[in-house]
Amino acid sequence: MILVTGGAGYIGSVTTLALKEEGFEVLVVDDFSKGHRDLAFGDRLEEGDLRDPAFLEGVFSRYPVEGVLHFAARSLVGESMSDPEGYYDVNLRGTLNLLATMRAHGVRRFVLSSTAAVYGDPTEQPISEEAPKVPTNTYGETKLFLEGALRRYRDAYGMGSVSLRYFNAAGADPRCRTGEHHVPETHLIPLIFDAIEGRRKHLTLFGEDYPTPDGTCIRDYVHVTDLAQAHVRALRRLLEAPDRCEAFNLGNGDGHSVRQVLQVAEKATGRPVPLEVGPRRSGDPSRLVASSRKAQEVLGWVPEHGDLEDIVSTAWAWYIKRFPAD
Numbered sequence: 001m002i003l004v005t006g007g008a009g010y011i012g013s014v015t016t017l018a019l020k021e022e023g024f025e026v027l028v029v030d031d032f033s034k035g036h037r038d039l040a041f042g043d044r045l046e047e048g049d050l051r052d053p054a055f056l057e058g059v060f061s062r063y064p065v066e067g068v069l070h071f072a073a074r075s076l077v078g079e080s081m082s083d084p085e086g087y088y089d090v091n092l093r094g095t096l097n098l099l100a101t102m103r104a105h106g107v108r109r110f111v112l113s114s115t116a117a118v119y120g121d122p123t124e125q126p127i128s129e130e131a132p133k134v135p136t137n138t139y140g141e142t143k144l145f146l147e148g149a150l151r152r153y154r155d156a157y158g159m160g161s162v163s164l165r166y167f168n169a170a171g172a173d174p175r176c177r178t179g180e181h182h183v184p185e186t187h188l189i190p191l192i193f194d195a196i197e198g199r200r201k202h203l204t205l206f207g208e209d210y211p212t213p214d215g216t217c218i219r220d221y222v223h224v225t226d227l228a229q230a231h232v233r234a235l236r237r238l239l240e241a242p243d244r245c246e247a248f249n250l251g252n253g254d255g256h257s258v259r260q261v262l263q264v265a266e267k268a269t270g271r272p273v274p275l276e277v278g279p280r281r282s283g284d285p286s287r288l289v290a291s292s293r294k295a296q297e298v299l300g301w302v303p304e305h306g307d308l309e310d311i312v313s314t315a316w317a318w319y320i321k322r323f324p325a326d
């Protein structure tokens with residue numbers, strides 16, 4: 001049985017479906033602080049908080065867990081600067097509890113949701129795994145700490161792990177069973193849809209004076225279904241050889257500017273996006289594009305939904321299903 005923490009959230013719910021399609025039995029653990037009950041697709045569900053060691057002990061005593069995919073975290077960059085303690089509490093204390101319970105029960109396979117935020121504002125593009133890691137916010141620092149902790153856990157206790165550094169997760173399950181539903185929403189593509197649907201007055205474009213061809217920030221949008229497939233591959237690799245400790249970037253290797261995303265969204269929806277150009281959002285690097293060569297070579301991972309139109313149109317289909325017009 002595979003334990004998926006945060007399995008009622010965005011990327012965790014898509015990955016749960018992928019694992020089940022591959023024949024794995026899935027146990028979802030979620031405290032529903034951010035997740036949604038109707039998006040928890042595991043064969044079994046345990047509601048609880050990773051910060052509670054007694055809860056975790058009960059879960060690992062009751063289920064034959066072979067490996068853990070760990071999505072549960074707090075992950076809002078701005079909030080991580082105003083409430084660092086909350087981020088240390090969930091991302092560090094919660095994860096260390098989880099690792100301690102795994103150790104106590106001899107579970108030695110762990111996949112961490114890491115992030116491009118571990119690189120901070122990198123000078124090299126596309127970004128390889130070897131690029132300097134200088135996070136510029138508490139959120140990125142917590143994930144970088146956990147990656148380092150996993151190296152120590154491998155050396156000291158034989159815990160095997162894969163850290164997957166996602167760039168901009170986007171899109172939805174092509175069958176529309178799940179997708180992005182963050183509260184509050186801070187990500188570009190669902191915010192564009194909110195503006196199109198009149199749920200907010202306009203989309204604020206955060207700065208058009210960046211050193212990029214059209215002046216807006218460039219990101220590497222990667223389809224959530226492709227991320228889910230990378231998790232299945234990482235898990236299989238650990239099932240074959242549990243003593244590894246590795247990290248992989250996950251992106252398409254293509255950068256798209258905010259203006260380009262807006263254009264694709266207008267085409268996919270057939271609707272104009274009410275827009276206001278605002279100042280830069282503090283802490284936004286001008287360009288984040290992944291080199292995922294290592295994931296391709298080692299995991300055999302090739303994104304199948306890399307096309308931005310595919311990403312945006314699956315996100316739109318999910319959005320209109322999840323949030324029908326009033």
Ligand SMILES: NC(=O)c1ccc[n+]([C@@H]2O[C@H](COP(=O)([O-])OP(=O)(O)OC[C@H]3O[C@@H](n4cnc5c(N)ncnc54)[C@H](O)[C@@H]3O)[C@@H](O)[C@H]2O)c1
Pocket residue numbers: 005006007008009010011012029030031032033034035036048049050051070071072073074075090094113114115116165166167168169170181182
């Ligand atoms: N969304 C992105 O673009 C992105 C990019 C890079 C990395 N990540 C990482 O991927 C992971 C998943 O992101 P997401 O966008 O699906 O987030 P999400 O908020 O949709 O899902 C997180 C889930 O974890 C649960 N959770 C949070 N704290 C918990 C706790 N203490 N105990 C039990 N459950 C708890 C929430 O209820 C939620 O269901 C996170 O670790 C995030 O840092 C996301």
Ligand SMILES: O=c1ccn([C@@H]2O[C@H](COP(=O)(O)OP(=O)(O)O[C@H]3O[C@H](CO)[C@H](O)[C@H](O)[C@H]3O)[C@@H](O)[C@H]2O)c(=O)[nH]1
Pocket residue numbers: 075077115116117167168169186187188189191203204205206207217218219258281284
């Ligand atoms: O209302 C908005 C929202 C976003 N943007 C722009 O759109 C781009 C994408 O922004 P997102 O907030 O969707 O994504 P980020 O690149 O800021 O964040 C991603 O990378 C972060 C780390 O760098 C975290 O991992 C986060 O979860 C992940 O989605 C950025 O250039 C941002 O400035 C706008 O112009 N207006």
